[in-house]
Amino acid sequence: MEKREKKERREGLPELKNATKGKVVLRFAPNPNGPLSFGHARGIVINGSYAKEWDGELILRFDDTDTVVKPPLPSAYEQIPDEAEWLLGFKPHRVVIASEQMPHYYEHAVKMLENNFGYVCQCTGEQFKEFRVSKTECPCRSNDVSLNLELWTKMTDGTFVPGDAVVRVKTAMDLKNPALRDWPALRIQNTAEHPHPRPMIGSKYRVWPLLDFQSAVEDHVQGVTHIIRGKDLMDSTRKQTLLYEHFGWTYPETMYWGRVKVHEWGGFSTSQMRRDIEAGLFNGWDDPRLPTLSALRKTGITASALRDFWVELGVTQKDISVPLSTLYSHNTKSIDDDAPRVSFVREPVHLKLKGEHSDNVNVEVHPNHPSRGMRNFDVSNKSIWVEKQDLEKSEIRLKGFADITLQNDGKTTSAQIGSIERNDRRPIVHWLPESGSVKATLITAEDGEIKHQNGLLESHSYPHGTMVQVERIGYARVIDSTTLMFTHS
RNA sequence: GCUCGUAUAGUGUAGUGGCCCAUCAUGAAGGACUCUCAUUCCUUCGACCCGGGUUCAAAUCCCGGUACGAGCACCA
Numbered sequence: 001m002e003k004r005e006k007k008e009r010r011e012g013l014p015e016l017k018n019a020t021k022g023k024v025v026l027r028f029a030p031n032p033n034g035p036l037s038f039g040h041a042r043g044i045v046i047n048g049s050y051a052k053e054w055d056g057e058l059i060l061r062f063d064d065t066d067t068v069v070k071p072p073l074p075s076a077y078e079q080i081p082d083e084a085e086w087l088l089g090f091k092p093h094r095v096v097i098a099s100e101q102m103p104h105y106y107e108h109a110v111k112m113l114e115n116n117f118g119y120v121c122q123c124t125g126e127q128f129k130e131f132r133v134s135k136t137e138c139p140c141r142s143n144d145v146s147l148n149l150e151l152w153t154k155m156t157d158g159t160f161v162p163g164d165a166v167v168r169v170k171t172a173m174d175l176k177n178p179a180l181r182d183w184p185a186l187r188i189q190n191t192a193e194h195p196h197p198r199p200m201i202g203s204k205y206r207v208w209p210l211l212d213f214q215s216a217v218e219d220h221v222q223g224v225t226h227i228i229r230g231k232d233l234m235d236s237t238r239k240q241t242l243l244y245e246h247f248g249w250t251y252p253e254t255m256y257w258g259r260v261k262v263h264e265w266g267g268f269s270t271s272q273m274r275r276d277i278e279a280g281l282f283n284g285w286d287d288p289r290l291p292t293l294s295a296l297r298k299t300g301i302t303a304s305a306l307r308d309f310w311v312e313l314g315v316t317q318k319d320i321s322v323p324l325s326t327l328y329s330h331n332t333k334s335i336d337d338d339a340p341r342v343s344f345v346r347e348p349v350h351l352k353l354k355g356e357h358s359d360n361v362n363v364e365v366h367p368n369h370p371s372r373g374m375r376n377f378d379v380s381n382k383s384i385w386v387e388k389q390d391l392e393k394s395e396i397r398l399k400g401f402a403d404i405t406l407q408n409d410g411k412t413t414s415a416q417i418g419s420i421e422r423n424d425r426r427p428i429v430h431w432l433p434e435s436g437s438v439k440a441t442l443i444t445a446e447d448g449e450i451k452h453q454n455g456l457l458e459s460h461s462y463p464h465g466t467m468v469q470v471e472r473i474g475y476a477r478v479i480d481s482t483t484l485m486f487t488h489s
Numbered sequence: 490g491c492u493c494g495u496a497u498a499g500u501g502u503a504g505u506g507g508c509c510c511a512u513c514a515u516g517a518a519g520g521a522c523u524c525u526c527a528u529u530c531c532u533u534c535g536a537c538c539c540g541g542g543u544u545c546a547a548a549u550c551c552c553g554g555u556a557c558g559a560g561c562a563c564c565a
Binding site for chain 1: 496502504512514
């Protein structure tokens with residue numbers, strides 16, 4: 001075979017194995033115990049991008065089968081699809097809610113018992129752990145089918161309580177990997193005390209499937225062809241493959257990604273965030289200090305920046321730690337060309353202008369796009385504001401206006417207008433006219449703290465959500481005419 | 490402890506035996522442009538974990554070591 005002259009650098013995501021255009025089905029399966037976080041975005045972006053690339057489908061599946069340890073948050077069922085759509089630019093093709101698929105799971109559980117590749121185990125967790133490590137078969141494993149079915153009834157009808165019994169999948173007890181030996185498929189939950197938060201479900205079921213069983217059955221029912229998920233679920237794949245063999249099904253193609261840590265963020269789990277929010281440590285899921293999708297969105301990170309970010313990281317199994325600057329760089333690329341320039345003066349100091357100048361100053365809305373027009377500053381009353389920090393030098397240039405020399409008579413500072421044309425290398429500073437500026441706040445979230453930087457903002461009428469570039473400061477998202485949410489510099 | 494996985498510049502990433510004295514991005518430094526510390530453009534810096542082996546040839550295959558991560562939950 002002839003080699004090409006030069007190896008091309010692969011663009012985008014690695015190729016999907018065994019994929020047929022139009023026949024690819026992928027899924028993203030979060031636990032709706034909270035809205036989506038930054039990490040979830042990877043699952044959506046990667047699976048969604050493949051679905052799009054292969055003209056296939058993306059299923060959004062709510063894995064809400066735990067009512068005790070990670071109880072679902074009702075609002076998440078509404079919020080997650082919205083967030084997924086925002087991030088992807090399209091709606092997931094199907095939405096599946098595991099708690100509504102219980103009949104499927106029961107049906108397959110019974111089939112598993114009837115065909116004798118599953119059994120009801122009445123050992124305690126500790127007892128079974130010993131069997132698992134010593135590779136010995138649990139006594140319950142030899143239950144005959146009718147006994148298993150009878151015990152199953154006791155699980156479902158409430159005779160048994162949580163801890164009394166679980167349904168296990170038969171594997172070989174001498175499997176090399178201890179994690180796979182006779183793994184548990186369904187267990188009993190106390191849904192009287194911990195009802196499922198969805199009123200339709202509530203306390204209707206006592207026996208609930210565990211992730212590996214639920215996910216395995218659901219993937220088959222939905223016709224999933226490719227599973228791309230974190231490598232922490234590698235053993236899950238192996239467990240599920242064992243179950244698929246029992247059922248005579250073929251397991252989907254799988255790919256994994258490694259752990260991602262963002263250098264600036266600590267470890268955040270959805271459960272922990274939920275506790276912290278409920279404890280009042282944060283102002284809700286979209287608190288800008290939180291790594292949730294809603295917070296990122298609120299602070300001005302765009303969906304396309306998030307998509308580019310995750311696609312660039314790809315689907316490697318390496319555990320990585322990325323700095324936020326990588327995300328910001330993508331974000332700058334996605335917003336700068338559109339972002340109108342505005343002036344925001346922190347710690348404003350008033351200056352009286354002395355000398356000759358015109359009454360109006362025009363500066364560009366966007367320096368790279370003159371067609372977007374000019375911003376007009378009225379300086380007829382000779383009063384302007386500049387940042388205190390910029391007053392360290394006495395020779396400065398007011399951006400787009402004039403060179404000035406500062407004069408301090410001990411009480412007030414005035415500015416002697418020098419050249420209107422720029423004719424030296426003195427520092428250029430941004431400024432605002434007295435008329436045409438309003439008191440405003442720039443909200444920043446730094447070092448786990450929300451800060452409100454007061455100052456003066458150029459009057460504008462940009463709608464809520466507009467991304468602007470605050471000259472010499474950075475990018476920000478317009479909240480209202482007097483409030484900006486800082487994005488990054 | 491048992492099991493599984495990963496290891497390319499500061500950070501990510503491409504590379505599946507010869508095109509590789511290694512790709513692209515980001516970062517840092519310098520410069521051009523610019524009436525923003527923005528954008529854009531240019532230049533520079535900088536890496537195949539270690540040790541064996543297979544081969545005419547290894548970042549790429551094999552073995553060992555080391556490091557890091559994950560699973561071993563009646564969580565997802």
